[in-house]
Amino acid sequence: MEKIKREKLYEQEILNAENEIQDATMKHISRELHDNVGQMLTLVKIQLNNLSEESPENKKINDSKEFVNNVLTDIRALSKSLNSDNLLHEGLEKAIGFEVERVKKLGNYAVKFSANTGIVSVDRKKEVLIFRIFQELLQNCLKHAKAKNIEVSLEETIQCLNLEVVDDGIGFDFDTKIQKNGFQSGAGLSNLIHRAELMNGNLIFERGKVSGTRAHLTIPV
DSSP, X not given: OHHHHHHHHHHHHHHHHHHHHHHHHHHHHHHHIIIIIHHHHHHHHXXXXXXXXXXXXXXXXHHHHHHHHHHHHHHHHHHHHHOXXXXXXXXXXXXXXXXXXXXXXXXXOEEEEEEEOOSSOOOHHHHHHHHHHHHHHHHHHHHTSOOSEEEEEEEEOSXXXXXXXXXXXXXXXXXXXXXXXXXXXXXXHHHHHHHHHHTTOEEEEEEOSSSSEEEEEEEEO
């Protein structure tokens, strides 16, 4: 029994270290995007504005200005998404809502988000873990599921927090998928499940009634 307890504590320490490294890396990328790439694009925008004043009817210049403006907006949104300090400042619900809106603006997906929160206070470290799990689930919908419609729900009760992500994509056989080498990596399904378990919660995957996948995360609070 003591050995099992030590192993669990060791796994928790490893996971905490991995999450701290991942979070620090994402914050570093966020700062690089905001400070360096963002500043360079702002300079390009200023130069295009100067050229536009000289040639106000030049369609190529005006189109380039619009393109740079769109890229700047996307980079600022991505930068914010990568920085958990900024994103979770107003809580988990707002952070998930921001991420959903960012995906909706891509124009390729119909994403719905519903929330019923404010019942309990969720630990800050848990919020970061839950949000990172959500980001991975959402990315799986976008990259692998070939989904067009995604539904996200967040609900708090006195006992637990429930997060559900449902898509209408191609779906997958969970038992087969979890055994593949590609899903033994840090960003794979097995790691997401492990993160949930170390918060004394669980993450389950089910096939949709017609198509797609339903991922349900339950974390006790």
